[in-house]
Structures are given as structure tokens and as C-alpha cells.
Amino acid sequence: MIFNLFRRFSLHRGSAEFGRLKRIILYTLMINVLFAILFKYVEAVSWNEAIWQTWQTATTVGYGNRPAETLFGRIITMTLSTVSIAFVGAMFSAVFDYKEYHKTQKKLGYMKNPFNDGYVIFNFPATSIAKNFIEELRAIEKDVGICFVDNNIEALPLEIQEIPNIHFVKGCPLQKSTYLNANINQNKTIIVFPNAQDNSSADGATKTTVDLLERFVTEGTRVLFVLVEKANTWMFEDNNATYINADLSVLAIVQECQDPYSAMVVEDLLYNTKGANPVTVEINRLEGMNWMDLQLKIMKASVSLKQQCNVIALIQNGKTDACPNPETVLNKGDLLSIATYSNFSWKEIEREILVLQD
Structure with a gap:
């Protein structure tokens, strides 16, 4: 005290x-x-x-x-x-x-963000979205610091204020002090929501914010942004930020229409509170193995180590492939998306696969 x-x-x-x-x-x-x-x-x-x-x-x-x-x-x-x-x-x-x-x-948002290695959210979304966002993050990262930055609200809603380790910075994205007060370079992920959910011109403001953010972020900081209109992704071709589709709910509905239960499966993967989540791992010791052998060996290794996992996709040169050709050869540095639980150890799996090969 x-x-x-x-x-x-x-x-x-x-x-x-x-x-x-x-x-x-x-x-x-x-x-x-x-x-x-x-x-x-x-x-x-x-x-x-x-x-x-x-x-x-x-x-x-x-x-x-x-x-x-x-x-x-x-x-x-x-x-x-x-x-x-x-x-x-x-x-x-x-x-x-x-x-x-x-x-x-x-x-009122006049104090500097005290959190390090946390999340900074530009443009406060709806209260329900914010609560769900906090709950899902903290299902994996308990008590992680989250800072909301907004110039259009006087204060965070009371039910958000009462959640521990939540901070508010009131500031305009065009002012340098906003980025300094948000402690941008000390946090690991910055997320930019549209400042107007139903107006595609808000994507221009998102572009400006992303451009200014990249002046402050360090190499270890990720910038994610959500667009109102997907067609506006062309504006971000020169940015290192990652686009998140705002219409995932629409895609889930279409998918469910085409294939019953598929939307529920995707929901289980995306929600941290549902159980197994996607984890991205890197190929370090299994280069030269093909896709079919990899999946068979991972299953055997997971049984031996009593770990539950399922390979979702291969990521090569930044491109994802959820259904690679069985003969596709893995290279050092390729990434795998694996659905698994928080106690999963990829290093042990790789080591066990090499043992099984011998």
C-alpha cells in the first residue's frame, strides 16, 4: 500500500x-x-x-x-x-x-498504461465483445494486463472497470502522447478495432493508426487489425500488421449450412474456454519427413508421451494449407498448427519421433 x-x-x-x-x-x-x-x-x-x-x-x-x-x-x-x-x-x-x-x-484515462507484456486495444468495442475478449484471453493467460485506448468514451463501462488488471488510456490516435501513454513498445500485442463498426470509411482511420503504431512497436510486438470492409485490405499491403476478418460469424453460418456441426468444431478451436486450442510449432528436427509420415509419427509419439493433439495445417513460407499433399516434404523452419491442450510439449514430441524412427 x-x-x-x-x-x-x-x-x-x-x-x-x-x-x-x-x-x-x-x-x-x-x-x-x-x-x-x-x-x-x-x-x-x-x-x-x-x-x-x-x-x-x-x-x-x-x-x-x-x-x-x-x-x-x-x-x-x-x-x-x-x-x-x-x-x-x-x-x-x-x-x-x-x-x-x-x-x-x-x-478518466489520464494515466500511463502500467502493464508490460500484455495487450493494448485501440477503439473500445461493445461491452459484450470486450468482456468475452477478456474472458477468452485469461482462460490461457491468467491476470494478463489489458489496456483499452479510446478517444470517444469518457470512461470504461463500470462492469469492465471492476475487472482486475484492466486499464484505460484516453487519447487520440493522431497524438504521439497516446502511443507513449499506452506503453506500446512494452506490450506484446496491439489490436485495432474500427472506430465505427458499420462504416467502411472507418478502415481509413484504422490504416492511419496501424501506420503510426509501426513507428513505436518493437520487433517482438504484433499488430492485429479488424476491418469493416474486407475489400480495404489493399491499403495494408506495406504493413507488417495481421488482418483479422470481422465476418467470422457469417463464415461460420455459411459453413454450417454446407456441413452440419462444422461451425461448432471451429468454435471449439477458437474459444480458449472450450478446451483444445490451436498451437503453432516450428519444425526443427524433422526436416525431410513427408506430411503422411509426420501425421502417423505424431500420433504414435503422442500416445507414448500421453499427450493429446491433432495436426490442423501446414504453414510454409507464410501460406497455410489445411490439406497438404501426403508427399509434401517438410523443411526446417516450416510451421505446424496443432490442436492441443496447454500442457503440450512440441520438443518432447519431436524427440520421441526421432526415437521411434531409430
Whole structure:
């Protein structure tokens, strides 16, 4: 608690609340130092006793184990006790005001994102989408920090505010301070939603945000974006950001029409809370093996290691293939998408496949 209070001081040094608190603490300290000096020489006691007597009087504890004996010493004690009641009360009031100020600043989005290695979301989506997003992320990454950045809302909805490790930054995507306050270069994934869900011109604003984001992100930071109109993907050809289709629900409906239960299968794969999830792994020790042999060996290795998994797709040169030719040869660095559980270890699977080959 004390550490958090001092951290807040460093965040609001220029505020009027901080200035008031600083002045009260300074005046209180000066008065107590002056009293300790006077008490030491007037009452002819040690520094230890003078400081102890000062604290007793200032806090109105008054143990009385060494009260003032001289007239002047008693006058000083009376004066300090009277003044201290006012200053100690004022100090506690200033601390409370400062705490409330900090709470308000955080609620309104005027504080820097405190999270590292988390997620930053530009343009707050609907509350239901945000809640589902948080729930799904934290099914795998418990308590991961999530920061929402938006210039069109005054504060996050109360039901979102009450979720732990959620932060809000109010800022315009055209201002440099927004990216600095969002702590972009310290977080691993940035997601840009359209600032208008039903207007394709919002994709132009998304393009601007993605371009500016790429000035701040580091090599280890991914940028994902959602478009209103898929036809606008051409604008992002020069960006390193990844496009996420906003119409996945429509695609799921079409797929279900063509093949019953398929939408449910895809939903199970996409939802972290459903069980097995896609995991991308890299071919390091199995180069030269073909696709058919790989699938047979993975099944045998998973049985031996008591791990559950299913190969979904091969990814070569950035292109996905959910149904490769059985004779397709694997190269070092190729990627595999595998449906499995959180305890899955690809390194052990690769090692076991090599053992099975011998």
C-alpha cells in the first residue's frame, strides 16, 4: 500500500493535489523539527528523548513518561499539540484527496498504461465483445494486463472497470502522447478495432493508426487489425500488421449450412474456454519427413508421451494449407498448427519421433 502511494506521487507531481500534500508534509516536518530542538535545549534532554516527546505530542498519543517540567517547555508542548492536531488532520485529508484524485485520473484515462507484456486495444468495442475478449484471453493467460485506448468514451463501462488488471488510456490516435501513454513498445500485442463498426470509411482511420503504431512497436510486438470492409485490405499491403476478418460469424453460418456441426468444431478451436486450442510449432528436427509420415509419427509419439493433439495445417513460407499433399516434404523452419491442450510439449514430441524412427 505504501509502495503504491509513493508510485502515485511520482505519477502526479505536477498536480495541485500533490503540491498541497507536499506543502502540508513540509510544514508539519518543519514544526516538529523546531519543537524537537527547543525541547532538547529547554528541558535539557537527549536528542532521542526530544524526538520521542515530539512524536508523542504531535500524534496526541501523550504517553507522559517524560513530560515537560519547565514553564517554557510546557508552553512549547501546548503550542505543538494544538498546531499538530490541525496539521495532522490536514495531512490525512490531503492524502485522501490525493488518493481520490489518482482514482479519478485513472478512471478518466489520464494515466500511463502500467502493464508490460500484455495487450493494448485501440477503439473500445461493445461491452459484450470486450468482456468475452477478456474472458477468452485469461482462460490461457491468467491476470494478463489489458489496456483499452479510446478517444470517444469518457470512461470504461463500470462492469469492465471492476475487472482486475484492466486499464484505460484516453487519447487520440493522431497524438504521439497516446502511443507513449499506452506503453506500446512494452506490450506484446496491439489490436485495432474500427472506430465505427458499420462504416467502411472507418478502415481509413484504422490504416492511419496501424501506420503510426509501426513507428513505436518493437520487433517482438504484433499488430492485429479488424476491418469493416474486407475489400480495404489493399491499403495494408506495406504493413507488417495481421488482418483479422470481422465476418467470422457469417463464415461460420455459411459453413454450417454446407456441413452440419462444422461451425461448432471451429468454435471449439477458437474459444480458449472450450478446451483444445490451436498451437503453432516450428519444425526443427524433422526436416525431410513427408506430411503422411509426420501425421502417423505424431500420433504414435503422442500416445507414448500421453499427450493429446491433432495436426490442423501446414504453414510454409507464410501460406497455410489445411490439406497438404501426403508427399509434401517438410523443411526446417516450416510451421505446424496443432490442436492441443496447454500442457503440450512440441520438443518432447519431436524427440520421441526421432526415437521411434531409430
